[in-house]
Amino acid sequence: MSEAPIVSIKNLSKYFGRFAALENVSLDIQAGEIFALLGPSGCGKSTLLRIISGFETPSEGELLLDGEDLIPLKPNKRPINMVFQSYAVFPHMSVEDNVAYGLKMEAVASKDIKQRVAESLAQVHLTDFSHRKPHQLSGGQRQRVALARVLVKKPRLLLLDEPLSALDAKLRDAMRLELVKLQEAVGITFVIVTHDQSEAMAMADRIAVLSEGKLRQVATPAELYQRPVDAFVADFVGTIHAFDVVSVSISESDINKPLTITTNELGELVCPPSIAADSIFIDQGVSQLAGQSVLAVRPEHIELHLEAPHNNAAINQSSHGRAQLMGRLGDIAFQGQHSIVEVMLDGRDSLTAIVSNTVAQTLHQSGHGSPIWASWSTANMLLLPNHALPA
Amino acid sequence: MDSYKQKPLAFLSFGIPSIAWLLLFFMLPLAIIFMYSFGENVSVVEVKTTWTLDNYARIFQPEIMTLLWRTLWIALLATVICIVVGLPVALVIATAAPWAKAWLLLLIMLPFWTNLLIRTYSLLNILGTRGRLNEFLGWLWHKANDFLVFIGAGDLGLLGTKFVAFKFLGTPGGVVLGIVYVSLPFAILPIYSSLERMDTSYLEASMDLGAGQLQTFFRILVPLALPGILTAFLITFIPALGQFLTPELLGRGQVDMVANVIQRQFKGANDWPFGSALSLMLLYITFILLALRAFADAARSRRESRAL
Ligand SMILES: Nc1ncnc2c1ncn2[C@@H]1O[C@H](COP(=O)(O)OP(=O)(O)OP(=O)(O)O)[C@@H](O)[C@H]1O
Ligand SMILES: [Mg+2]
Numbered sequence: 001m002s003e004a005p006i007v008s009i010k011n012l013s014k015y016f017g018r019f020a021a022l023e024n025v026s027l028d029i030q031a032g033e034i035f036a037l038l039g040p041s042g043c044g045k046s047t048l049l050r051i052i053s054g055f056e057t058p059s060e061g062e063l064l065l066d067g068e069d070l071i072p073l074k075p076n077k078r079p080i081n082m083v084f085q086s087y088a089v090f091p092h093m094s095v096e097d098n099v100a101y102g103l104k105m106e107a108v109a110s111k112d113i114k115q116r117v118a119e120s121l122a123q124v125h126l127t128d129f130s131h132r133k134p135h136q137l138s139g140g141q142r143q144r145v146a147l148a149r150v151l152v153k154k155p156r157l158l159l160l161d162e163p164l165s166a167l168d169a170k171l172r173d174a175m176r177l178e179l180v181k182l183q184e185a186v187g188i189t190f191v192i193v194t195h196d197q198s199e200a201m202a203m204a205d206r207i208a209v210l211s212e213g214k215l216r217q218v219a220t221p222a223e224l225y226q227r228p229v230d231a232f233v234a235d236f237v238g239t240i241h242a243f244d245v246v247s248v249s250i251s252e253s254d255i256n257k258p259l260t261i262t263t264n265e266l267g268e269l270v271c272p273p274s275i276a277a278d279s280i281f282i283d284q285g286v287s288q289l290a291g292q293s294v295l296a297v298r299p300e301h302i303e304l305h306l307e308a309p310h311n312n313a314a315i316n317q318s319s320h321g322r323a324q325l326m327g328r329l330g331d332i333a334f335q336g337q338h339s340i341v342e343v344m345l346d347g348r349d350s351l352t353a354i355v356s357n358t359v360a361q362t363l364h365q366s367g368h369g370s371p372i373w374a375s376w377s378t379a380n381m382l383l384l385p386n387h388a389l390p391a
Numbered sequence: 392m393d394s395y396k397q398k399p400l401a402f403l404s405f406g407i408p409s410i411a412w413l414l415l416f417f418m419l420p421l422a423i424i425f426m427y428s429f430g431e432n433v434s435v436v437e438v439k440t441t442w443t444l445d446n447y448a449r450i451f452q453p454e455i456m457t458l459l460w461r462t463l464w465i466a467l468l469a470t471v472i473c474i475v476v477g478l479p480v481a482l483v484i485a486t487a488a489p490w491a492k493a494w495l496l497l498l499i500m501l502p503f504w505t506n507l508l509i510r511t512y513s514l515l516n517i518l519g520t521r522g523r524l525n526e527f528l529g530w531l532w533h534k535a536n537d538f539l540v541f542i543g544a545g546d547l548g549l550l551g552t553k554f555v556a557f558k559f560l561g562t563p564g565g566v567v568l569g570i571v572y573v574s575l576p577f578a579i580l581p582i583y584s585s586l587e588r589m590d591t592s593y594l595e596a597s598m599d600l601g602a603g604q605l606q607t608f609f610r611i612l613v614p615l616a617l618p619g620i621l622t623a624f625l626i627t628f629i630p631a632l633g634q635f636l637t638p639e640l641l642g643r644g645q646v647d648m649v650a651n652v653i654q655r656q657f658k659g660a661n662d663w664p665f666g667s668a669l670s671l672m673l674l675y676i677t678f679i680l681l682a683l684r685a686f687a688d689a690a691r692s693r694r695e696s697r698a699l
Contacts, residue, residue: 055595075598088596092614101610102600135695149600 004067006031006189007052007157012061014047014213021047023213025061029157034183034190036204038197040236043210045193046085049159052191053082065156076105081150082159085166089134089145095121096130098145102153120152123182140171151186160192164199176202197237201225209233229277231294231384240382241302241351242294248383250289261383263295265348266323269378271295276383292386297323301380302353304341305373306366324375327351329368332360343374427667438663446668455652455669462648465563465638466631469570473578473627474620476571481579481619482612485586496583499576507573511640514569518559518641525556561643569637574630578623585619586612625684629677649673 005028014022022044029035037045050056051063054075063070070078081102090098099120103113121127124144134142143163150158163179164172180203183190194200200207201221209216209224209232217229221237228234231242243263250259250273259276262268309324330342330350339360343351351374355363363372428447430440449455484495502510517523532554539549559565593615597607613620635650642651649669656666 053599055598075595076601076603082596082599084592084596086590086592088590088592090593090596090611092617101597101602105601105606133694153600 003030005029006066007191008062008064008067009048010062010064012048012051012058012063014044014051014056015059020213022051022058025210025213025215027208027215027218029189029191030206031189032187033205034180034192034203036200036207037191037193037210038200038207038236039195039210041195044213045195045210046161048210049082049161049191049193052157053080053159054078079156080159081153081155081157082161083143083146083150083163085161085163087142087146087166089137089142089149091134093133094130095126095132095134095137095145098134099148099152102149106153116152117148120148123151123185124148139166139168140175143167143175147182151182151188155188158188158190160190162193162195164194165196172199179203201237207237209236211236227277228382228384231296231386234296234382234384239299239352240296241299241349242296242384242386244386245289245291245293245295245383248289248293259383261295265325265345266295269295269323269381270321271378271381271383275379275381277385289383294384294386296382296384297376297380298382299340299352300354301376302343302351302374303376304343304353304355304359304363305375306363306370308373309375321378322375323378323381324373325351326371326373329363329366329370329372331368332364334360343372344369424667424670427663428671430664430667432662432664435661446664447672449665450668450672458647458649458652461563461646462632465567465570465646465648466628466634469567469574469631470578470624470628472567472571473574474582474623477575477578477582477623478613478616478620481583481586484579484583485589499579502576507636510573511569511636514572515560515640518565518568520556520558520560522559524559528557529554560641561645563642563646565641566634566638566646566648569641570631570634573634573637574627577630578627581622581626582616582619585616585622589615621684621687625680629680632676633673 007029009028010026012022012025013020025048037048039045047056051058052070054070054073054077057071065078065080090101093101096117099117100113103116108116117130118127121130124147126141126144126148129137129141134145137145143166160179164175167175176199179190179192192200192203201224204221206218206220207224208218211232216233217224219227224233224237228237231240234240235242243265245261245263247262248259249261250257256273258270259273260268260270308326309322325343325345327343327345327350330344332342333340334357337357338354339357341353341355341360341363343353345351353374366372426440427438429442429444430438431443431445433439450459480499484492484499487495515522519525532550536550559568589612593611594607597611598604602610632648633650634648635654638646638648638651639654642648650673653666653669653673656662656669660666
């Protein structure tokens with residue numbers, strides 16, 4: 001991370017009329033990485049990509065490529081290429097002509113064009129299709145044409161807008177791997193837009209999470225999952241079950257001391273301080289925690305028991321270091337390697353837990369609606385701000 | 392949808408009126424014209440079908456060939472101008488903001504609400520030697536001349552010593568202008584609809600790959616709009632071939648097109664058989680053009696269905 005970034009975005013905003021599609025976004029993209037822009041529909045991912053490619057101008061802020069201002073450059077003058085969501089493979093040109101188009105525009109000598117086009121088509125395994133027209137190709141093949149067409153230009157930066165969303169599920173999984181391999185082979189920096197967290201997690205070196213035009217977090221997939229900055233990010237990159245925090249007692253003098261956190265459902269819990277998101281200590285005073293933060297657990301950390309794990313079991317009581325809830329057994333969904341079990345609770349949304357198939361089998365025999373106890377270690381929980389952090 | 396086939400009575404009760412209409416008012420007159428075209432005048436008011444080919448042979452007389460050639464190039468030139476002018480106009484409308492789009496389309500359609508005859512007469516007023524257009528050109532000439540005097544080049548006589556009015560009426564140029572005026576909306580609309588449906592990401596992809604505006608226009612936009620342009624061509628060219636009113640009024644009898652000569656056969660010349668043969672010839676040309684278009688479409692869809 002110490003190297004100079006290839007792309008540097010500083011305090012970038014984009015307004016459509018009075019609507020802010022992007023607000024004060026700052027991030028760096030490192031050379032050679034796969035960088036994902038992740039966020040729900042309408043959060044501004046495509047807008048950010050279109051600003052980098054030059055089809056939109058930012059309202060405010062800076063955009064640098066290799067330290068130089070990109071904003072005055074027209075799209076056709078930027079050493080950046082884009083794979084469009086619809087692929088936009090020119091329907092009136094053969095595969096070969098599509099791939100050659102960008103080189104012709106650069107006025108590359110025609111014998112070099114021939115060779116580079118052939119290389120590029122080989123790279124995406126389309127050599128045998130070079131004379132076909134786009135309508136004679138499958139969706140996946142058309143995507144490869146779109147890829148070959150930009151790779152042949154050897155851009156500094158390659159932008160991909162939802163590159164896999166038009167493919168069916170099986171092809172999508174195969175293409176994820178293939179795209180990553182291709183990126184490693186060509187060494188070009190990729191920026192991939194997606195609204196699919198599993199896609200971002202599987203492919204990206206680093207991920208930027210956006211929501212409503214604001215940047216929430218930039219981190220590696222593992223960091224994002226284990227140390228999300230807030231409940232939105234935690235929820236977006238995986239399932240969480242969140243409980244509103246009623247009160248927290250924190251030792252102001254020694255931040256390494258355990259926290260005592262109270263929620264209505266779980267009662268009073270003693271938790272290691274490591275579960276708190278960094279932003280809690282940095283941005284929020286302890287006094288603000290109550291009512292504005294949640295205590296969350298992920299399904300894979302929840303254990304299920306048919307007997308109460310603690311003696312005084314009828315009530316939801318949690319003992320030191322463990323949280324516990326009583327509910328009734330809901331649906332069991334077999335997922336292949338594991339099963340997802342629903343625990344129905346009174347007065348709130350049910351929990352889901354991921355358990356092994358053997359455990360699921362035992363639970364199944366006790367029957368739908370039978371009493372069941374969920375418990376988990378407080379060390380596996382997350383203490384997260386509940387809503388957007390103040391900008 | 393094809394259950395009507397099981398109920399022929401219902402089918403016929405809906406079908407008969409329109410079939411009868413077509414037979415009575417279209418096929419029957421056409422058949423009469425067809426008979427006439429193989430006929431001879433036996434008296435001033437009577438034509439007898441003798442299956443002679445004379446009327447068709449007369450088409451190959453030099454003066455008729457000249458007439459056909461003139462008709463062809465006037466229609467073709469007008470059509471090409473319509474497309475060259477119509478394409479940018481269609482592009483502007485297709486890329487305008489939604490509210491502006493509705494108004495621009497309305498402006499294009501507006502002339503249809505006025506009678507063609509009245510519009511053509513108003514063109515006479517505009518194109519005449521002392522018409523509005525010449526008035527404006529004269530004004531421009533004086534301004535340009537004043538400017539030349541101002542910069543001290545007045546006595547070089549660069550623009551001639553006095554403004555000479557352009558002669559539009561009675562010239563092929565004026566007729567072409569008139570046909571362009573009448574047909575332009577018909578050319579704009581199909582091109583507009585093909586541009587409107589075009590995915591703008593093709594144009595963006597072209598720019599992204601390094602093409603400038605002009606290259607994107609000629610290499611991507613025009614080829615993708617080609618079906619619309621072809622429709623615009625036919626929809627302008629075919630009626631232009633049969634133009635009667637514009638050459639009659641703007642041509643002042645000096646720029647005849649086929650339709651004017653046909654009209655004269657049925658009236659002044661009283662030569663219905665020859666008029667019929669000429670009319671049918673126009674019809675054949677139209678058929679041939681439409682057939683070519685259909686072949687082109689069929690070839691394209693065959694290419695496309697041969698996918699994979
Ligand atoms: N040209 C425009 N004019 C007005 N609003 C726009 C324009 N382009 C985008 N927006 C708005 O900006 C917001 C962000 O749009 P953007 O296309 O970047 O979303 P996205 O994150 O790519 O969403 P999706 O996943 O659905 O593609 C949306 O609310 C959209 O309506
Ligand atoms: Mg988008």
